[in-house]
Amino acid sequence: MYSTILVRYGEITLKSPKVRRRMERVLIDNIREQLRIAGVCDVNMTKEGGRIFVRTRELRKALLVLPKVFGVVSVSPVMECSRDLEELVNAVVEYSRRVLAEGLTFAVRVHRADKSYPMTSVEVARILGKAILEAKPGVKVNLERPEVELSVEIRGDRAYIFHEIIKGPGGLPYGVEGKAVALISGGMDSAIAAWMIMKRGCEVIPVFCDLTPYFEGEGRRRAMDVLFWLRDWVPRKWKIYVTPLGLAHSMISGLEPKYRCLVCKSLMYLVAEAVAIKEGAKAIVTGESLGQVASQTLDNLLILSKLIKLPILRPLIGLDKNEIAGLARRLGVYDVATAHRVACRLVPKHPVTHAEEAQVKSILTSIDLDHLVRWLYENSQIVVF
Numbered sequence: 001m002y003s004t005i006l007v008r009y010g011e012i013t014l015k016s017p018k019v020r021r022r023m024e025r026v027l028i029d030n031i032r033e034q035l036r037i038a039g040v041c042d043v044n045m046t047k048e049g050g051r052i053f054v055r056t057r058e059l060r061k062a063l064l065v066l067p068k069v070f071g072v073v074s075v076s077p078v079m080e081c082s083r084d085l086e087e088l089v090n091a092v093v094e095y096s097r098r099v100l101a102e103g104l105t106f107a108v109r110v111h112r113a114d115k116s117y118p119m120t121s122v123e124v125a126r127i128l129g130k131a132i133l134e135a136k137p138g139v140k141v142n143l144e145r146p147e148v149e150l151s152v153e154i155r156g157d158r159a160y161i162f163h164e165i166i167k168g169p170g171g172l173p174y175g176v177e178g179k180a181v182a183l184i185s186g187g188m189d190s191a192i193a194a195w196m197i198m199k200r201g202c203e204v205i206p207v208f209c210d211l212t213p214y215f216e217g218e219g220r221r222r223a224m225d226v227l228f229w230l231r232d233w234v235p236r237k238w239k240i241y242v243t244p245l246g247l248a249h250s251m252i253s254g255l256e257p258k259y260r261c262l263v264c265k266s267l268m269y270l271v272a273e274a275v276a277i278k279e280g281a282k283a284i285v286t287g288e289s290l291g292q293v294a295s296q297t298l299d300n301l302l303i304l305s306k307l308i309k310l311p312i313l314r315p316l317i318g319l320d321k322n323e324i325a326g327l328a329r330r331l332g333v334y335d336v337a338t339a340h341r342v343a344c345r346l347v348p349k350h351p352v353t354h355a356e357e358a359q360v361k362s363i364l365t366s367i368d369l370d371h372l373v374r375w376l377y378e379n380s381q382i383v384v385f
Helices: 017-037 059-068 085-099 121-135 188-199 219-231 245-250 257-279 298-305 321-331 357-366 369-378
Strands: 004-009 043-048 051-056 072-082 105-112 148-155 158-162 179-184 203-209 215-217 239-243 342-344 381-384
Touching: 004 017, 004 059, 004 158, 017 043, 017 051, 017 059, 051 059, 059 072, 072 085, 085 121, 085 148, 085 158, 105 121, 121 148, 179 188, 179 219, 179 257, 188 203, 188 219, 188 321, 203 219, 203 257, 215 219, 219 342, 239 257, 245 257, 245 369, 257 298, 257 357, 257 369, 298 357
Parallel strands: 105 148, 179 203, 203 239
Antiparallel strands: 004 051, 004 072, 043 051, 072 158, 148 158, 215 342, 239 381
């Protein structure tokens, strides 16, 4: 029944004409590339007035990919026909036979993108509804709360019939806002933070700080699983930095235990900045939530933020753990991020929660921070997939 997928996008249409054209081109390129990565290669696409029409023989597979394209608000598999009223009536009746079971209620919604069409949307909807009732007397009209809502969009010389609307992420096309480096731990916080910045149009370069041999559990495997989950949303080859942070901690001696977490976070920030400079990224992304753990108190975040010159983006800063978990479940990463039990043996029993900046600077100077960061960067493994 279906030959075409109607793709809707929203925020892009609010941009200036020049910016809109650029973002539409990127969105179409991203759709094509994500379909190609998924093995959908026989694709024809056209654009018309805030809509993109994707035509492919592999429609089912495409419907799994398109809701994971940033910038896409929603998609619908559609039956395509002429806008000629007689043909449209026949097509809608045929469509209704397949989707309306005996006893169901329905409504017909018509949208005319072309206002030169000789009839109003309401007039067309009435004609179509009457034709459905004559062809299927066992169904009823309910305009307020229909069980099935049949929609018709009339555009140019074509009409598109559908009843399913599959939500996409919305936002901006991936890459239109430049690059950002995201610190990925393998937990749901950092995964969602990266996803949210990707949704705002940033190309994300992940940095995973591997704390082996201080991980208890499968820390690296968990991080890779989360990165594979994020990979489905990326329309190009993806470069990931894996830095041996655990080995760097083995080089640090004489450190007062309560400062260990702050030192660890300092190294993460500085390595992320080194990667950002190399990759031409404009910001660092973290999954920090204010007050969630010792290193995320306002006092400690202030100290950490002063270590680097690039802006630090914290999309989750105002969310609590339950809100973050709810978002993780909705996006489908909760089970991925919690499948493996992971703990860090470096975490002290009583970490400092309100550090003094002068004391932290003294500690960082004493451990030859510049040398450690340079060693971490030079010994990072680059994974491309």
